[in-house]
Amino acid sequence: MDERDQKRFERRLLGLRDELNRLIRAENGEVESGRDSMDEVDQATELIEREFGSLIATNARASLEKVNAALERLASGEYGKCQECGVDIPVKRLEALPFALYCVNCQQALEEDSQ
DSSP: OOHHHHHHHHHHHHHHHHHHHHHHHHHHTOOOOOGGGSOHHHHHHHHHHHHHHHHHHHHHHHHHHHHHHHHHHHHHTOTTBOTTTOOBOOHHHHHHOTTOOSOHHHHHHHHHHTO
């Protein structure tokens, strides 16, 4: 991977990190509403929305960890290398999944082994 690609992926990862942090802050900043004035349907709707928001925040935190790890690999010069076999991960794969750890072949093998 050349320096231009590295800078491009760094910008993309930093953008993802900012967006994930925004999602997490938005979920953490949610204020308690006036449940007493709501009917049962409104309360049920609010509960579903909160659970959905909590799920989004949980997924955002997990993705944030992956993005931060990818930024660390970028800084150490290990970004874009398969963690299993050491070959370069194709740029197209990194464009689709910028925090990918494995090349397609190793990812498929890992998924088959886990089934």
